[in-house]
Amino acid sequence: MTDATDETGRTGKPAARTAPDVPAVAHVPAAPFAPDRLTARAREIVAAARDLLEESGPAVLTMRTLADRLGIKAPSLYKHFPDKHAVEVELIAQMLEESAAALEAAESRTPGSLEALAEAYRTYALAHPHLYCLATERPLPRTLLPAGLEDRAALPLLRACAGDRDLARATWAFTHGMVSLEIHGRFPEDADLDAAWKRGLRTLHP
Amino acid sequence: MTDATDETGRTGKPAARTAPDVPAVAHVPAAPFAPDRLTARAREIVAAARDLLEESGPAVLTMRTLADRLGIKAPSLYKHFPDKHAVEVELIAQMLEESAAALEAAESRTPGSLEALAEAYRTYALAHPHLYCLATERPLPRTLLPAGLEDRAALPLLRACAGDRDLARATWAFTHGMVSLEIHGRFPEDADLDAAWKRGLRTLHP
DNA sequence: CCGTCATGGCTAACAGCGTTAGCTGAATTG
């Protein structure tokens, strides 16, 4: 569990009195989401990286193939990012941002519905499996992410759980576990996953 | 989702009439578990690989460092395994075997207890996080694994769910999700994970 | 208008990765 390269962060929040101190309204865009986070060229690079990742998987997302796709040479990428990890961080931020948006949309379509949130989560993850795994199968680079993004991604589910953090975490674990096992093909081929989803959601939210 | 290197397998079993056609007794060692699966030297190599992985993580598990630890040169490893993936497959098999054993032990200690199974699962995974991730975050190399091992690892939970496959899958997803998120430090630092585990297990098995 | 400087490309190179080819000495076997 000692992987060295890690982030510890998670700034304060006064420790939370398990009761709902959760904002009741959705769509407060938590952080202003600085648009000058990246230069225009850097955004192009991230876009190309994302195409590459989603099309062909992480093994193909290489500084050289990435540069190729942009018509430049690999070392030039280092004029825009300090290292490969930094462009991966941007991809992780995109995934967080988009899945938060997907959850917020589901919430405003069907307020309070856990099923709607779960469906949105599953749909987004399965539509972007490589991106989902990239963002999910390593420690969160919290200190490098836009402020508030992690919380924003978590809030819709917490709201649907009426502020019950334990239930929200258990539900998140269930949905993440289903998606993760599904993406990696760990269920038997003939497994009825829709039924497993329904079963899990029904027992978690009776 | 097209990762090329994959295994499709999952040999037959006549499709299962959702009802418990599950063996009622534990500890039937499903497959004879051929001890000549590997030569003695190959087993030494796998043991060294495992030490390396568990001590220092996947980035350090390199053909060269592995050879170093054995006092030989990297190319010599290819006299014993066709490639690196083949030694990883052995590590995956070890993880499956050991976690199956841990679940079977918990089952025979406290028959029918989901809590006991979940605790055994969580304890094993957190004791071997790198191994757990290695075995879990890629498609199962089913065709290369000892026959019956995957099923054996799944059976205790299926028994505790009285043969209800949907419930067993939902529960597996929950436990895997909790462990995965915990290993990668995705929960807030101050999160009470014991409470989340209890909450999830209680609602899944009232 | 001209010098200065930042920007964003480039080539060459390094260390480390998985892996292959081909050699060699020791042990086993017919």
Next chain:
DNA sequence: CAATTCAGCTAACGCTGTTAGCCATGACGG
């Protein structure tokens, strides 16, 4: 004793992320 297999070795290839250092372009201040 000859032949063969085993298990090590060195050298090398193509790939990876990354660094150093060079050069053209364009913006800007005096």
